[in-house]
Amino acid sequence: MSKQIPARADVVIVGGGIVGTSIAYHLPKFGKRDVVLLERKKLTSGTTWHAAGIVGRLRPSRSMADLAKYSIDLLRRLEEETGQSTGFKQNGGFMIALDENRLELLRRSSSYAQYIGVLAPMVTPEELQEAWPLLNIDGILGALHIPENGQVNPVDYTMALAKGARQGGVSIFEDTNVTRLLKRGDRIVGVETEDGQIEANTVVLACGMWTRELARKVGVAVPLHAAEHFYMVTEPIAQLDSKTPILVISEERSYYKEDAGKLLVGIFEERGKAWATHGIPEEFEFDSLPGNYEHYENELAMATKRVPRLESAGVQTLFVGPESFTADGRYLIGPAPEVSGLFVSAGFNSSGIMSSGGMGKVVAEWVASGNSPVDMHAFALTRTMPFQANRHFMAERVTESIGIWSNMPWPGKQMKSARDVRRMPLHHELKAAGAHFGERVGWEIPLWYAPKDSSEFRYRLGRQDWYPFAREESLAVRDNVALIDQSAYAKFVISGPDALRDLNRLCANEIDAPVGKVVYTAWLNEKGGFEADLTVTRLAEDRFLVISGFADQRIDLAWLDAKLPKGAATVVQDVTSSFGLLAIMGPKSRQLLQSLSDSDLSNDALNFGYSDEINLGHVTVRASRVTFVGELGYEILVPTEMCGYLHDLIVGAGAGFGLRYAGLYAVAACRLERGYRLMGLDITADETPVEAGLGFAVGWHKVGDFIGRERVEAQRGRPPESRLVQFALEGDDAPILIGNEIIWRNGDRVGTITSGGWGFRIDRSLGMGYVFAPGGASADWxxxxSFEIEVAGAKFPAVAQLAPFYDPTGERTRM
Known part of the structure; x- marks a missing residue:
């Protein structure tokens, strides 16, 4: 018998698992009460019901740690608020190290935890065994103890959220299958169910592994796929009690938690198994999957050695169930870029229970206000590319994604599966030149160049095997000339009678500049934080070229679509694939290019910060005097079909000028030396240009308004309390900074490092990070x-300054 569902609602949530019910619970808190949640079967029946229910407190950023704290606080009060128990208990947890690299990472995490107010001390193997008597501590070097970690009953937690949502006015309908989204023009206007249609202003897809297919039907790409996850539950073990802490042993790819007097042992194997590659069965509900337990044989053997009591404990359950994983192991959150009226909150990579409280709050506030309350770029749906939602791509990638949970998070760690798909025009030429490729949003990017007979490299925390190659490339940039393929950079042409007006409102800097002028600018949010940093080149009175980083193509396009006025005479063209972008950088770059051109490349004709069309051999290209490495250089924009010709021309002439290829890691080292900020690390949606030391990217005297102006104007003319500073560690044996190291000043913790590495041109360990000073972080302050940087519990003296350590006045870029 059909149920009576409403004809319309303000917000419709699709999915009645932990994520969907958390969003439903939080929406009324932000004034949204006309909300309907639809669940295809019963609440929790997809993946929530079989989750392990682990709740963690420590996160890799302050904002995420604050959300984790919110989730724990929510669990503490939810039963009192709703009368529904959640089964929450804070029995603490340990993250265990079996090798020196993992031990160093845990020590780094402990240092960072202290700074952000999370209790997470290191403990010895003996202290660990005292807390966990059943544990065999052979091979254990130490552990990180997080007392605030805990566990919850996932079904009870979901039911409490659902009850709280109903108390707030939300209508929840079970056994109501959404068959499709209703689309009118470029907007989602509701859903169709087997019981009728519901029109809505906003639809939120929080339906886990079903999300990709529902979104695909309306042309929205959501790259996630189901994979099999295994755990075992023993018969009751007398030595366990309800206070037994959770254990995570990443090197053995396992986790342990007490479960009503029994022991649950979960596995995240290195290579998993995709599930339902041809579609999820319609009848799927509270189902487990047939398991090939030989697939987990190695991990179970290690578990038995680690907890010998498992040998005699009976097995109550061997369970395999599906969970959704993404291409890079991070959530997919945010408005769909292809259509309006649709929001996605899915792909939680086996951390849905842990993340649901905080993320439910973020999504609800985002839907209600139109703006995210915290920086979500790392989790934005728009960080992915549409091709990654391809079923075959994700079915292969997800077999590796499941292992991210246990993998060592090496700096620069690369995925191996579903590779070599998105290639730059010169891919084969660069490969023949010795390029070692890494993946960035699907692009195959040269990281460094090495001889074909060079040995296989290994990941490290300190000095990397590729350092010698990046050093040679960096010195070529400094002393001669290098070719850097930047063709993966996002490129947009914005044109039309209203282009200047509309784009200038988005840009913090003044772009009403002479034709040919290249303007570095920021796109800011209403809080004055960075949504993008990029260059805008004026091609004509009503035509502009926008170039931003290769990770930002979909993000920036979505921002343009959201912020440009509807109906304006402004046209946006994504020309990323239409043009290659070759950076010719170094003191001999002008000589090299001038030898191939009849165009005048002198400073008088083409000065720093300007762009013009020039001839190179038989092709006409656009040459722009800009740099991300801090040297004289040119970015050459060339039609894709002519990239091969231009490459051969430049390389053929380059031998006489000492030309070398340079990869991403050399560029990263050079930009760090020169103090160039990196979007997503050094500048985010939470920092302003004033705080980032990028006040020159703001048009303070612009006549028109721009987004975020009120916030940055309020900071103008005085030292900000939070300020980005450059740091250099002393000594050749200084550690390598990778981010989140603690900055000390005169014995007090004052900030954290946002990015770091080794500068090969000046042979120093470098980093940059924000310091906080009540009253303002002035030059005198x-x-x-006296500054120190804390790395894994040890402090190292550091030089702190506002100017970059390499060419602080920028003379080399203006040669």
């Missing part, structure tokens, strides 16, 4: 301080 810096001079009066």
């Amino acid at each position: 810096l001079k009066q301080g």
Whole structure:
């Protein structure tokens, strides 16, 4: 018998698992009460019901840690608020190290935890065994103890959220299958169910592994796929009690938690198994999957050695169930870029229970206000590319994604599966030149160049095997000339009678500049934080070229679509694939290019910060005097079909000028030396240009308004309390900074490193990070301080300054 569902609602949530019910619970808190949640079967019946229910407190950023704290606080009060128990208990947890690299990472995490207010001390193997008597501590070097970690009953937690949502006015319908989304023009206007249609202003897809297919039907790409996850539950073990802490042993790819007097042992194997590659069965509900337990044989053997009591404990359950994983192991959150009226919150990579409280709050506030309350770029749906939602791509990638949970998070760690799909025009030429490729949003990017007979490299925390190659490339940039393929950079042409007006409102800097002028600018949000940093080149009175990083193509296009006025005479063209972009960088770059051109490349004709069309051999290209490495250089924009010709021309002439290829890691080292900020690390949606030391990217005297102006104007003319500073560690044996190291000043913790590495041109360990000073982080405040950087619990003296350590006045870029 059909149920009576409403004809319309303000918000419709699709999915009645932990994520969907959390969003439903939080929406009324932000004024949204006309909300309907639809669940195809019963609440929790997809993946929530079989989750392990682990709740963690420590996260790799302050904002995420704050959300984790919110989730724990929510669990503490939810039973009192709703009368529904959640089964929550804070029995603490340990993350265990079996090798020196993992031990160093845990020590780094412990240092960072202290700074952000999370209790997470290191403990010895003996202290660990005292807390966990059943544990065999052979081979254990130490552990990180997080007392605030805990566990919850996932079904009870979901039911409490659902009850709280109903108390807030939300209508929840079970056994109501959404068959498709209703689309009118470029907007989602509701859903169709087997019981009728519901029109809505906003539809939120929070339906886990079903999300990709529902979104695909309306042309929205959501790259996730189901994979099999295994755990075992023993018969009751007398030595366990309800206070037994959770254990995570990443090197053995396992986790342990007490479960009503029994022991649950979960596995995240290195290579998993995709599930339902041809579609999820319609009848799927509270189902487990047939398991090939030989697939987990190695991990179970290690578990038995680690907890010998498992040998005699009976097995109550051997369970395999599906969970959704993404291409890079991070959530997919945010508005769909292809259509309006649709929001996605899915792909939680086996951390849905842990993340649901905080993420439910973020999504609800985002839907209600139109703006995210915290920086979500790392989790934005728009960080992915549509091709990654391809079923075959995700079915292969997800077999590796499941292992991310246990993998060592090496700096620069690369995925191996579903590779070599998205290639730059010169891919084969670069490969023949010795390029070692890494993946960035699907692009195959040269990281460094090495002889074909060079040995296989290994990941490390300190000095990397590829350092010698990146050093040679960096010195070529400094002393001669290098070719850097930047063709993966996002490129947009914005044109039309309203282009200047509309784009200038998005840009913090003034772009009403002479034709040929290249303007570095920021796109800011209403809080004055960075949504993008990019260059805008004026091609004509009503035509502009926008170039931003290769990770930002879909993000920036979505921002343009959201912020440009509807109906304006402004046209946006994504020309990323239409043009290659070759950076010719170094003091001999002008000589090299001038030898191939009849165009005048002198400073008088083409000065720094300007762009013009020039001839190179038989092709006409656009040459722009800009740099991301801090040297004289040119970015050459060339039609894709002519990239091969231009490459051969430049390389053929380059031998006489000492030309070398340079990869991403050399560029990263050079930009760090020169103090160039990196979007997503050094500048995010939470920092302003004033705080980032990028006040020159703001048009303070612009006549028209721009987004975020009120916030940055309020900071103008005085030292900000939070300020980005450059740091250099002393000594050749200084550690390598990778981010989140603690900055000390005169014995007080004052900030954290946002990015770091080794500068090969000046042979120093470098980093940059934000310091906090009540009253303002002035130049005098810096001079009066004695600075240290804490790495894995040890402190190292550091020089702190506002100017970059390499060419602080920028003379080399203007040669």
